[in-house]
Amino acid sequence: MKALKAFYKIFCKVEEILVSAFIAFITFLVFASAVARTVKHPINWAQDISLLLFAWVVFFAADVALRRADFVRVDMLVTRFPAKVQKILYYIMYGISIVFLGVLVRFGIPLSMDNSKRLFQTLGISYSWATISVPIGAILLIITIVLKLIAHRKEEKIVVQAKEAI
Numbered sequence: 001m002k003a004l005k006a007f008y009k010i011f012c013k014v015e016e017i018l019v020s021a022f023i024a025f026i027t028f029l030v031f032a033s034a035v036a037r038t039v040k041h042p043i044n045w046a047q048d049i050s051l052l053l054f055a056w057v058v059f060f061a062a063d064v065a066l067r068r069a070d071f072v073r074v075d076m077l078v079t080r081f082p083a084k085v086q087k088i089l090y091y092i093m094y095g096i097s098i099v100f101l102g103v104l105v106r107f108g109i110p111l112s113m114d115n116s117k118r119l120f121q122t123l124g125i126s127y128s129w130a131t132i133s134v135p136i137g138a139i140l141l142i143i144t145i146v147l148k149l150i151a152h153r154k155e156e157k158i159v160v161q162a163k164e165a166i
Contacts, residue, residue, distance in 0.1 A: 012064075012067065015060050015063060015064060015140075016064050018056075018060055019057055019060045019061045019064055022053045022054075022056060022057045022060070023057055023061075025053060026050045026053050026054060026057070029043075029046040029049060029050050030046070030050055032046065033046035033047065033050075044121075044122045045122040045123055047122075048120040048121060048122050048123050049123065051120075051130065052120065052123075052129060052130050055130040055131070055133040055134075056130075056133045056137075058133070058137070059133050059134070059136070059137020059138070059140065059141070060137065060140075062137065062141060063137065063140045063141055063144055066141060066144050066145070066148075067144050067148075087156070090152065091149070094145050094148070094149055097141075097145055098142055098145055098146075101138040101139075101141050101142050101145075102138070102142070104134055104135060104137075104138035105135040105138045105139055105142075108131065108132075108134035108135035108138065109132075109135045111131050111134070112128045112131040112132040112134070112135065113128070115127040115128045115130075115131045116128045
């Protein structure tokens, strides 16, 4: 278990580095492509690489953001409910999210396989490299949600035990 936790910690760090690097590279490519097009020497492959990297950034960045914080929600509304209802809403929100992400995995894998023969125009690689980001990203998000739910449950048990001790 300790090795798995260490691996996950390294994976999370690599994911954050990839997000930063991909965003920087996409920004550079779009800027360089615009400048090159202005001087009548377009970089035709820049758009395809930017699209490919953006597909991965969307899911990797969502995973990083979810790991660092909770979902964006309307606290003004949720905090008006009693603590038990808030807890139920917390689990319902994440449950719905897992179901939605499961649907993305279920339909994303066949979509990726269907796109295997479709090529990026200028790169000559399969479009599946972009579409596979959907199910892989959804799996990563499901893992993050499950870990958050486990951590949340452990915190609840600690709070209950502390109250009982008093």
